[in-house]
Amino acid sequence: MKREITFAQAINEAMAEEMRRDPSVFLMGEDVGVFGGVFGVSEGLLAEFGEERVRDTPISEAAIVGAGLGAALVGMRPIVEIMFADFVTVAMDQVVNQVAKARYMSGGKARVPLTIRIANGAPGAAAAQHSQSPEAWFMNVPGLKIAIPSTPADAKGLLKTAIRGDDPVLFFEHKMLYSRAGSAPEGEYLIPFGRAAVRREGEDATIIAIGGPVNAALSAAEQLARQSVSVEVIDPRTLVPLDLDALIASVRKTGRAVIVHEAHRRAGPGAEIAALLAEKAIDYLEAPILRVAAANVPIPYNPDLERFVLPTAEDIVEAVMKLIRYEI
Amino acid sequence: MKREITFAQAINEAMAEEMRRDPSVFLMGEDVGVFGGVFGVSEGLLAEFGEERVRDTPISEAAIVGAGLGAALVGMRPIVEIMFADFVTVAMDQVVNQVAKARYMSGGKARVPLTIRIANGAPGAAAAQHSQSPEAWFMNVPGLKIAIPSTPADAKGLLKTAIRGDDPVLFFEHKMLYSRAGSAPEGEYLIPFGRAAVRREGEDATIIAIGGPVNAALSAAEQLARQSVSVEVIDPRTLVPLDLDALIASVRKTGRAVIVHEAHRRAGPGAEIAALLAEKAIDYLEAPILRVAAANVPIPYNPDLERFVLPTAEDIVEAVMKLIRYEI
Amino acid sequence: MTSLKHHPLDQLLAFYRLMVTIREFELRAAGERKAGLVPGFLHACVGQEATAVGACAALNAEDVITSTHRGHGHLIAKGGDPRFMMAELAGKTSGYCGGKGGSLHLADFDLGVLGANGIVAGGIPMAVGAGLAFQMRREPRVALAFFGDGAVNEGAFHEAANLAGLWKLPVIFFCENNLYGEGTPQHKQAPIRDLSLRAAGYGFPGVIVDGNDVVAVYEITLDAVERARKGDGPTFIEAKTYRQRGHYEGDPMIYRTEEEMAYWRARDPILGFRKRLEEEMEVEPAALDAVDAEVKALLDEAVQFAIHSPAPRPEAALEGVYADDHGGRVF
Amino acid sequence: MTSLKHHPLDQLLAFYRLMVTIREFELRAAGERKAGLVPGFLHACVGQEATAVGACAALNAEDVITSTHRGHGHLIAKGGDPRFMMAELAGKTSGYCGGKGGSLHLADFDLGVLGANGIVAGGIPMAVGAGLAFQMRREPRVALAFFGDGAVNEGAFHEAANLAGLWKLPVIFFCENNLYGEGTPQHKQAPIRDLSLRAAGYGFPGVIVDGNDVVAVYEITLDAVERARKGDGPTFIEAKTYRQRGHYEGDPMIYRTEEEMAYWRARDPILGFRKRLEEEMEVEPAALDAVDAEVKALLDEAVQFAIHSPAPRPEAALEGVYADDHGGRVF
Ligand SMILES: Cc1ncc(C[n+]2csc(CCOP(=O)(O)OP(=O)(O)O)c2C)c(N)n1
Ligand SMILES: Cc1ncc(C[n+]2csc(CCOP(=O)(O)OP(=O)(O)O)c2C)c(N)n1
Ligand SMILES: [Mg+2]
Ligand SMILES: [Mg+2]
DSSP states (O other): OEEEEEHHHHHHHHHHHHHHHOTTEEEEETTSSTTOOTTSTTTTHHHHHHHHHEEEOOSOHHHHHHHHHHHHHTTOEEEEEESSGGGGGGGHHIIIIIITTHHHHTTSOOOOOOEEEEEESOOSSOOTTSOOOOHHHHHTSTTOEEEOOOSHHHHHHHHHHHHHSSSOEEEEEEGGGTTOEEEEESSOOOOOTTOOEEEEOOSSEEEEEOSTTHHHHHHHHHHHHHTTOOEEEEEOSEEESOOHHHHHHHHHHHSOEEEEEEEESTTSHHHHHHHHHHHHSGGGOSSOEEEEEEOSSOOOSSHHHHHHHSOOHHHHHHHHHHHHTOOO | OEEEEEHHHHHHHHHHHHHHHOTTEEEEETTSSTTOOTTSTTTTHHHHHHHHHEEEOOSOHHHHHHHHHHHHHTTOEEEEEESSGGGGGGGHHIIIIIITTHHHHTTSOOOOOOEEEEEESOOSSOOTTSOOOOHHHHHTSTTOEEEOOOSHHHHHHHHHHHHHSSSOEEEEEEGGGTTOEEEEESSOOOOOTTOOEEEEOOSSEEEEEOSTTHHHHHHHHHHHHHTTOOEEEEEOSEEESOOHHHHHHHHHHHSOEEEEEEEESTTSHHHHHHHHHHHHSGGGOSSOEEEEEEOSSOOOSSHHHHHHHSOOHHHHHHHHHHHHTOOO | OOOSTTSOHHHHHHHHHHHHHHHHHHHHHHHHHHHTSOOSOOOOOTTOHHHHHHHHHTSOTTOEEEOOTTOHHHHHHTTOOHHHHHHHHTTOTTSTTTTSSOGGGOOBGGGTBOOOOSSTTTTHHHHHHHHHHHHHTTOOOOEEEEEETTGGGSHHHHHHHHHHHHTTOSEEEEEEEOSEETTEEGGGTOSOSOGGGGGGGGTSOEEEEETTOHHHHHHHHHHHHHHHHHTOOOEEEEEEOOOOSOSSTTOOOTTSOHHHHHHHHTTOHHHHHHHHHHHHSOOOHHHHHHHHHHHHHHHHHHHHHHHHSOOOOGGGGGSSSOSOOGGGTTO | OOOSTTSOHHHHHHHHHHHHHHHHHHHHHHHHHHHTSOOSOOOOOTTOHHHHHHHHHTSOTTOEEEOOSSOHHHHHHTTOOHHHHHHHHTTOTTSTTTTSSOGGGOOBGGGTBOOOOSSTTTTHHHHHHHHHHHHHTTOOOOEEEEEETTGGGSHHHHHHHHHHHHTTOSEEEEEEEOSEETTEEGGGTOSOSOGGGGGGGGTSOEEEEETTOHHHHHHHHHHHHHHHHTTOOOEEEEEEOOOOSOSSTTOOOTTSOHHHHHHHHTTOHHHHHHHHHHHHSOOOHHHHHHHHHHHHHHHHHHHHHHHHSOOOOGGGGGSSSOSOOGGGTTO
């Protein structure tokens, strides 16, 4: 049965269902318990599962991620929350050198069923240290998987898959999505990693949109439709693995690609996707590959400046139109 | 006057010259003093400049980088050494959230003349935590500049520019280059950031090679020349700023581009360069853009496995030939 | 309790004025946030005014501080101008950071304020670096790092404290132990109550002070400053205090009791100090009322200043990233 | 000095054998590195055999350890097979990590060895996590983290210690204070000599032991293990010892004096223990010589095993990254 729930509720539900199902699943992070998570994502979990399985931690991200790894190595399935993606920097060694590589370095023996939930993106006027989207750094770190849902249903289905899997997953949750509602199945619902979702079909151009800005991409597509430009919007949902086939198929159909994300443009996830298309789909391309992303400046505090820096639906429309008008 | 010195000596000389020139320049890091640096890069500096300006530190990378920032903010020009690039992860918050953003967050007021020297790349059989090349993560962090020399002369000229500049610079030194000799000017020699070097001219394809593998690219070009394929080899030397004009000019001439680096392929520096070319130079391209880079697995210990994972001259030759033979 | 009599009345009145200014600033900022002038997060330090004022009073103008997400008090105590602060909170060009930093990144290098910080413990190594520079240049300056009880569990604190202790740097580690880090009480974040205990592990003294007693804070910080200037190295000062408002403006505060809050309101640093000024120093209530009124006027002006300051052009977002942006080629 | 008499001779001989095995392993590995069988970095623990053996002897098979870059001794002491170790150092498929890890990443989950580590202090949080799992599942297991004197200045150590102290986890922080971190002496890395002092800041006991006395190490670790199993939380054990060889094989060792090295060689943990076995326990030298000979044979076999084991196919480099690699689509 489907019903409308928010993105935050979907994540909450996924965690609760998996915790009910498997006693080895537990959650730890800063203020995830009594407070219910600073974005309210873990509300009610403490009441249901108790202090042992919903653990408020000190402000010690490296220790928390590392403890998640250690617990995973001896058979638990921890979920660790990093409150703002900006703070994953203090746990970077644990994520990059320990979590990602434990299996490989041990010759494929370690099992690391660890899910690290990370709130990314700009929540508005939060400035340079509370607004980042660092997904691409981790794409460059083999051994991790990366999910980045844009709808409540995907959040639920991907998170359950992440928790049940035996590999470490970074699960990016855009803060501006938390309160957005959408339909999501009740109960068992798992989405495999590596399958893009076609959010809207179209013929003239492909927008590949990642995470938070998927909504801006859809509204851009809507606007473009009114100008008789038919746009396909694809949401990869996981960046590692990436459903490259789906992206190529769409570009093959449309001949034009715009990639949208909220990470900074330079060396963001769109760089990799553009590079892959330039390698595997160049013959289908009728125009340059464009990226609509955060400008290469730290995120400013002032909301007007911030809007100027972040990708908007207007920017996407403009990019698509540039491609439509492009002549070789 | 030019003479042959090693890459390590060139770096040593650049530091020594700048320390002589400006009392606010000093070096700190693990074993940079008595030991002379684990790769011998700072040999002799302690003897000349004393313990105050050549500081052995505890194993506390976050504190060292942060202390470099603090000292820079009050007028010093610190050089901080990170022994292996893999260890920059423990200082990641300081680099990403503090060093990179101090100026912007203060409305352009902070001056951050801080140089962070980082030994990157695989030195051979050093395994997953001592072989990484994380440059691309930092390309995604506005506020930093990134230099990655491949010759002794460039190392000297770029490092002096880095130390004298008022912006934070990550200066990547590939470990396998340290002992390579090459000619380098004596005394004052500064290379501006953002100017690529054409290492070899050619007509049929462009190899854009970054850091350590520039040498492999040159030997690939040599091999290809014997097969009558004329290859241009360009070394960007700095990734931020990037001399995109030079790259485009070359691709315009050759119509083919292969990007080479030792960072993992996925979301490595080559992703950004490929994406920029797919945006700005697609009309000149007669074939896909290829990347020759480390495979998307952690660097294995066994040297044969390592060789299999890392980019080689043969891989580059193969990639270029693939493009030469490519037919749309 | 320290005696007020040892201190010139002028100075005590200056403490009072500064504490009231901080309190008023926080209340006005909170109000303006609700009213819409201030768009971003606010972490008010109401209840903690004595730590900021007492500590900064022990510093000279050339000394520097690093601050936290709860940094308005520190900046005001170090000489910050409420107008430029309020303008920054409003995101205006006339703000300390031209509207790019907001509350979390307030900085004024001329005043020796190296910056508030959005990363818990993120500013502490910076203070150590400033102290290092002072030591190397034989300058008689000190660096003071403010941080909370929660920050003491971050690796950055630890590494910075070790480095400062090792090199005997002129650094003061000033911990505002307000019993909470966000919604989690201190006793659920560390197994010890007196965080100053940790100083012994870094080879320097740790001392505890009533953080709601501005004069006690001032005196204990003076001692630490003297130690630092003499070359004897760092001191860890733990000031026991309490944050009276939420972690951030809007915090539902479900994690603490009304009793606890009432207990601490009864120990309010400003009300308590005012009472002592009246009783021990025989200051006329009217004189203090006058200060209050002047501060209110100052804050009125600050709010007006913020309101009437121009907003930055959107394109300004692309400026101020680098000292040299290579003609824009760095973006 | 602890008395040997309290311990069964069998156990003491087992200690001896293990220490000799470690020593022999290190010397053989160093030799094979020169000879070309071992391609990578080697950090030998010669001189520190007593810490590894004493500490691991206090653990059960179900208990786990995390180790360091100097981890051969830990693994052998926890039951590691020198054949698979030497094969790993040689990068062979029969090695503990199939040739992908090398010395720095030796791990055997069946033996409870969660891994050596290339990152100083990087493995400590992992031990805390294992301890957390044991506590949550009410298992009577403990996790012991080995680390050096240099690691104690990393943030990861600090955060991990705080967390373990706070949650009273069954974790033992075992510091091998060998007076150096690479070429830098401990006294230039921290302002205190007794690193166990730091434990007080994490709310648990810190104790010091002669790290070259295997029985003393064993006894003190037993106490810590008992505490941990009872639910009384962590202990910080500081074992004072010395690394007799270079930081890594090839280290020029310009940073220390011949006198210092001679001083410590005279306190060699194996020679000293052998002497005590002979004197206090009246073990025949011939019996110990026999052990030595057996160990040598074992190591001969290990080297032969490594030499004759197959090298991995190069394509194996692409395996073992993920439990599920989505048919290769994850690369
Ligand atoms: C590295 C990091 N982790 C988490 C946060 C989120 N956060 C902001 S303030 C805060 C609590 C800080 O507590 P404390 O240090 O006691 O300062 P207080 O808020 O009490 O002044 C937390 C967890 C952060 N900003 N940075
Ligand atoms: C984060 C990090 N920084 C630096 C290094 C380089 N390094 C390897 S071992 C070592 C010294 C470690 O000293 P200690 O902890 O005392 O262990 P020991 O070598 O004495 O056994 C250093 C600095 C590293 N591996 N990881
Ligand atoms: Mg607090
Ligand atoms: Mg040591």
